[in-house]
Amino acid sequence: MITKTAIYKDRFGKLQSLIALFILCVVFALLSDKFFTIANGLNVMRQISVNICIAVGMTLIILTAGIDLSVGSVLALCGAITAGLLKNGIAIHPLNLFIGFTILGAILAGIIVGASLGFFNGIIITKFKVPPFVATLAMLTIARGFTMLYSNGFPISSFPKNFAFIGAGWLLGLPVPVWIAAVIVILAIIVTKKIRLGRYIFAIGGNESAARLSGININRVKIIVYSIAGALAAVGGIIVTARLDSAQPNAGTGYELDAIAAVVIGGTSLSGGRGSIWGTVLGAIIIGVLNNGLVLLDVSPFWQQVVKGSVILLAVIIDKMNSKNE
Amino acid sequence: MLKTKNITKRFPGVIALDHVDLDIKAGEVTAIIGENGAGKSTLMKILSGVYTEYEGQIFFKDNPVHFSGTADAQRAGIAIIHQELNLVPHLSITENIFLGREMITGLGLLDKKSMRSKAVELLQVLGLALNPDLLLANLKVGQQQMVEIAKALLQDADLIIMDEPTSAISAAEVELLFKVIDQLRKKNKAVIYISHKLNELYQIADSYIVMRDGKTISSGNMQDISHDELISKMAGRATNQLKKITRINSGKELIRFENISLRQKYKGRELHNISFSVHEAETIGIFGLMGAGRTEFLEAIFGLHTEAISGNILMNGNKISISKPIDAINAGIVLLPEDRKKDGLVLGLEVKKNISLPALEQIESSGFLDAAKETAIAKKYIQQLGIKTSSENQITKNLSGGNQQKIVLAKWLEKNPKILLLDEPTRGIDVNAKNEMYQLMQQLTDKGIGIVMVSSELVEILAVSDRIIIMAEGRITAILSSAEATEDNILKAAISAN
Secondary structure: OOHHHHHHHHHHHHHHHHHHHHHHHHHHHHHHOOOOOOHHHHHHHHHHHHHHHHHHHHHHHHHHOOOOHHHHHHHHHHHHHHHHHHHHOEHHHHHOOOOOOHHHHHHHHHHHHHHHHHHHHHHHHHHHOOHHHHHHHHHHHHHHHHHHHOOOOOOOOOOOOOHHHHHOOOOOOOOOHHHHHHHHHHHHHHHHHOOHHHHHHHHHHHHHHHHOOOOOOHHHHHHHHHHHHHHHHHHHHHEEEHHOOOEEOOOOHHHHHHHHHHHHHHOOOOOOOOOOHHHHHHHHHHHHHHHHHHHHHOHHHHHHHHHHHHHHHHHHHHHHHHHHOO | EEEEEEEEEEEEEEEEEEEEEEEEEEEEEEEOOOOOOOOOHHHHHHHOOOOOEEEEEEOOEEEEEEOOOOOHHHHHHHHEEEEOOOOOOOOEEEHHHHHOOOEEEOOOEEEHHHHHHHHHHHHHHHHOOOOOOEEEEEEEEHHHHHHHHHHHOOOOOOOOEEEOOOOOOOOOHHHHHHHHHHHHHHOEEEEEEOOHHHHHHHHOEEEEEEEEEEEEEEEEEHHHHHHHHHHHHHHHHHHOOOOOOOOOOOEEEEEEEEEEEOOOEOEEEOOEEEEEEOOOOOOOEEEEEOOOOOOHHHHOOOOOOOOOOEEEEEEOOEEEEOOOOHHHHHHOEEEEEOOOHHHHHOOOOEHHHHHHHHHHHEEEOOOOOHHHHHHHHHHHHHHHHHOOOOOOOOOOOOOEEEHHHHHHHHHHOOOOOOOEEEOOOOOOOOOOHHHHHHHHHHHHHHHHEEEEEOOOOHHHHHHHHOOOEEEOEEEEEEEEEEEOOHHHHOOOOOHHHH
16 A cells, blocks of 8 residues: 555656646747747757756766765866867877877767766765765866866867767757767666666665665765766766857856756755656756746846746755655 | 652553652662663653653652653753763853853843853862863763763752763762762752662662563662672563574584674774684574673674774684675675664665665676566565565565564575674564564574574573673673573673673
8 A cells, every 4th residue: 555655656746747847838838939849849958958968967976865066067177178189189299299089089088087087076975085065066166177277268169070960960850969868868767777786876875874784885886976977977068069169168167056956856855865867857857948938938037047946946845745745 | 759650651562661650769869770671761761751652640849740841851850861972062061061051141142151150160069170161072971971960960950860871981980970979969859870880889879679671670778689689680580481492503613703802992882802603503692781792793793893803703614804794795694783774774765675785686687687586586585584565665664663674684585694693683573573583583593594693682582592692891701501591690791790
């Protein structure tokens, strides 16, 4: 009996988000004739794809009861590095050596840098016992600083033409970033539901002590999760760079907050152990639709922020009320 | 000063207090004695307003009272000094003493001057030459205990309850404490003093009350009862509800512990040269009073105190090294922790996921978790151990304590353990579930598994153990065969180190 109610409640939670999304869409469609069009739908999807990349990594971290504030800066640094390598390669003057990068090489390098920064976060958090909030807050500043150093504070622009395909191209009727986000989402669902790592993530977030006594290597799992989040932030950075044909040194500022908002609206508990990738995708869509609709309605950007914040509050309050009834 | 009539407190499946009558007199120190789980703490929690639901009546200063909470009890004049200190480490001595009872000036600001001078006064009474501006974190445990007492003095309480006040303080500090208690007695206050250290009680108490199984068994003047009489009253004559189980051991040694110790001053825990061996199909019971080091021993050999442990563990004559839980698990040693909710289970996950947690690699096929295999394993143990749950998909939180404990057992059985470490395996579960647990233990030892069980329940220790190890203050004080063990000689050994 209890199981059935529990499952029912879980579905009901997701259903609530879906209903909220539906109502949002209906309201916007009634108020603006530009909203409910295929072009605008694709536009929204492309806009949220970067947030989805980041928010998926954030979901994994929050499921372990952690947090990552550094993803926005990591996104900027990895975007800049991919851009710089693509454009200038690496020149080692004393040896008169020049290493050029192909598009694929530059992308891989960017992702490796992102994963390494996440790995570093993981080491600081597990080996030095620094709380995730503090460790990643420090990385937020450090990575931004390195971005400025690497780019001298200027945008790095104009790349080989094929590179733009990643951010602005189309494939089978959909924007390429949407395909990338979709692949990431599917992989993340497999990770959380079908393999050992995912189970360990839920167990650690649910009860770290019990997980440790079950013989799970807690530190390793956490380090892997932070590395994944770093790599996904890098993917986001590469998409943004390709889309704009330019790596902006201040790219990604505040993106961590959008990602956390998507995770929270999607019903993942900040105390860990409870939540889902699907919820996060739904959360990111709700934020995207809200942004898009408010812009179409010509609502002042200041009011947009007030509305977005209120939606986050509302979502968390509803979630709290649901879990209280359990 | 304080009388109770027919105080009864029920918890689901257990009667913690059974018609308790107390008569605590002013100007006296009353010792309350009993083994772990006798009901002392529950009773104190009722007297100090922690538990507000109970049956029976309390009369305080001849008026019937029913406290609505701890603040209510404090206002009435009852102060309790808990075993675990309730102080804020980053506040000063003065701030701690006045916490919740701050003095304020006419303007509504904190009256720091008056509070400080009052604190100085209280510290003097206690013979403590300490600056009241010191932070609590900088004090020794014994000094912190005195601050807790100062807090009680500030309340000017008429009844002061002290729960194991000397468990963490030095002999010199004990002397000081006894002087303070003597002053309280002279001021016609009543003191309830709970301690396992019988020698102390003869020094300080005027009268005694022995509790056992939630009942008051005996009471009288401290001077009229001998040490041995007290012990046999605590133990009672074994009314064995449990069937004695005897087995024949193969004699083959499974594991040997040699001089297992923890480094001095390691987080306030002690363990000194614990040596014994476990044989195939043998059940070893470890008994000891609170703080004897039983749990620390199990944790140490399960790889949880790596930085502080010394000594050897030998399996089949070969030395093995255990530096983290997975090493122990791989060697075939598994632990059912004392607090299953905190350390044993992920309560928010389904039953099947808790069972499979340590054995996920066994249900993997080409890197993916095999849901069908996982369900099959869960179903097997649900049936084999008789776990009562609507299905393997039930959330573990919704199961009863006994069934949760079976899940902790199930998750280890899939790892084919050779040695089972059980820490208070039947704590907080009802009698039927206890008996089921004993049967399961017997089935496991029948298969040759060795069990090391820590328990605070004498009856349980006597019923299931082939050999009984008694610990006190981190040391083994006796090893008894089941034939020679009685409640009396076990308790004697458990108390003897004092």
